Structures are given as structure tokens and as C-alpha cells.
Amino acid sequence: MEIEFLLSVGSFVLLLLLLVWELYKPARMYAPRQKKNSYTTNAEIFLCNTVVTYVLSVGLVFVLVSEFAIHNMFEYVPVVLQYVLGILILDLLIWFWHMINHRIPFLWSFHQTHHAERYLNVTSALRFHIGELLLSVLFKSCILIVFGVPLYVFFLYESLITIFAMFHHANIALPARVQNVLEYVLISPRLHQTHHSDKRQEHDSNYGVIFSWWDILFKTKNRATPDTIGLSYGGEKNLWSFLLMPLVDRK
Ligand SMILES: [Zn+2]
Numbered sequence: 001m002e003i004e005f006l007l008s009v010g011s012f013v014l015l016l017l018l019l020v021w022e023l024y025k026p027a028r029m030y031a032p033r034q035k036k037n038s039y040t041t042n043a044e045i046f047l048c049n050t051v052v053t054y055v056l057s058v059g060l061v062f063v064l065v066s067e068f069a070i071h072n073m074f075e076y077v078p079v080v081l082q083y084v085l086g087i088l089i090l091d092l093l094i095w096f097w098h099m100i101n102h103r104i105p106f107l108w109s110f111h112q113t114h115h116a117e118r119y120l121n122v123t124s125a126l127r128f129h130i131g132e133l134l135l136s137v138l139f140k141s142c143i144l145i146v147f148g149v150p151l152y153v154f155f156l157y158e159s160l161i162t163i164f165a166m167f168h169h170a171n172i173a174l175p176a177r178v179q180n181v182l183e184y185v186l187i188s189p190r191l192h193q194t195h196h197s198d199k200r201q202e203h204d205s206n207y208g209v210i211f212s213w214w215d216i217l218f219k220t221k222n223r224a225t226p227d228t229i230g231l232s233y234g235g236e237k238n239l240w241s242f243l244l245m246p247l248v249d250r251k
Contacts, residue, residue: 007159014166018122022171027189028229030171034119037236042123044239052130058137062154065141069148086153087160087210090143094161095214097139098207101132109246110135115203116237116245118230120196125165131246164210168192183223187212190223197226 074082101111110132117124143149168187179188187208195206205222208215215221234245241248 011162018170025173026171027173030119038119042127046126066144086149090157091210095207102204113245116231116234120229122166122170125169194222196229198228198232
């Protein structure tokens with residue numbers, strides 16, 4: 001519990017640091033109106049999602065589901081190896097989940113709302129449709145049942161996802177040579193910008209959350225520099241048009 005509290009505080013501090021960094025040294029320039037709309041909408045989406053996941057006791061769902069794990073292979077390995085193995089398995093499977101969110105039209109109808117963001121910034125990491133979040137609860141529940149990943153590893157990974165997603169969504173100017181080195185191991189802001197391109201051949205790439213290895217392994221790593229960030233359809237969103245997008249825009 002203590003480590004979870006520290007990670008929550010660390011995530012909040014990182015959010016503030018990245019917000020300041022991208023305002024003073026941004027990778028791309030955007031109009032102030034676009035920024036204001038993004039910050040407001042993303043804060044509303046985050047609040048709305050937090051309320052729904054709290055009411056549905058999503059954390060408790062994972063605790064209950066883990067009782068039905070098919071096997072307990074993690075019990076036979078040292079704790080350090082449990083963390084290493086668990087985080088690698090989870091990161092690979094979340095890579096797979098993200099990839100099918102782009103390939104299966106029903107899943108894309110929810111995930112496209114995340115890609116409708118025109119001003120990519122640290123708060124975009126919090127911009128997910130509640131439909132996608134609830135579907136991901138089902139997928140993650142299957143991971144817990146099939147692989148028996150211990151809950152303490154799973155919840156640590158959930159915190160790491162938030163931290164790494166904030167980092168690679170941030171509109172921060174990082175030297176190219178730093179990103180070149182980083183991209184052998186991690187998803188960099190530059191790789192994730194390509195993932196938010198308006199062109200399908202560019203946004204159907206770089207599905208990784210933490211490690212870039214899965215994209216290297218499955219040949220989905222793409223270092224193209226996108227001309228335009230965000231989908232060409234859908235437009236800027238407020239909370240309501242964002243929530244209705246899966247029903248209205250299907251491309
Ligand atoms: Zn995506």
C-alpha cells in the first residue's frame with residue numbers, strides 16, 4: 001500500500017512537471033484555444049471515468065477475479081522474478097490489446113476517441129472513453145485468470161502505465177539523440193507522436209506502453225514524423241461529444 005501511495009504522489013508530481021515543461025519547451029506549437037479545450041475536456045473525462053470506475057469498484061473486481069486464476073506458477077519463482085516476469089507479460093499483452101483496438105472496428109469505435117485529440121499533451125494520457133476502460137477491465141481480468149499474475153505485480157504495473165503514458169504523451173522537446181537511445185528500450189514521446197498521426201499507416205504503429213521491444217519484435221515500430229496530430233475527422237470535443245463519438249463517428 002505504501003508503494004502505491006508513493007507512486008500516486010509521484011504520478012501527480014510528474015504530471016505537474018510535464019505540464020510546465022511542455023508549456024515552456026514544447027515539441028510542437030499549438031494555439032492557446034486548442035490547449036484550453038484539451039485541458040478542460042481531459043480533466044472532465046478523467047473525473048467522469050474516476051467516478052464510474054469507483055462506483056463499479058473496478059479495483060475490487062480485479063481482487064475477486066484473481067481468486068479464479070487457473071494456476072499459480074508465480075508462487076514457484078522468487079519475488080524479484082515475479083515482478084520482472086509479471087511486468088513483461090502484462091506489457092506484452094497490453095501491447096496486443098492496444099493493437100487489436102486499432103484493428104477491430106468495434107474496439108476502434110471507442111479507442112478513436114483517444115486519437116481525436118488534436119493537441120497531444122500530458123493530459124491526453126487520461127483521455128480514454130469509459131467504454132474502452134470497461135472493455136479493458138474484461139481483458140485484464142482474463143490476463144489475471146489465465147496467467148495468475150499476482151495482484152501486487154498487477155497493481156504496480158497499473159501505476160507504471162499511468163507514469164509512462166504521461167511521459168510519452170507529453171509535448172516535450174527532447175534532444176533527438178536522447179530519444180534515439182531511449183527508443184531501444186522505451187516508447188519515447190517521438191514514437192508516440194507517430195502513433196497519434198492522422199494517417200492510418202502511421203497511427204497503426206508503436207502500440208507499446210512501456211517497452212518498445214514488442215513493436216521492434218512484431219515490426220510495428222515506426223519513426224515517421226507526422227504532418228498532423230489527431231484524426232482528420234471528429235473535430236475538437238467537449239465531454240458530451242467525446243462520449244457520443246463511438247455512436248456518431250465510425251471510420
Ligand atoms: Zn492507439
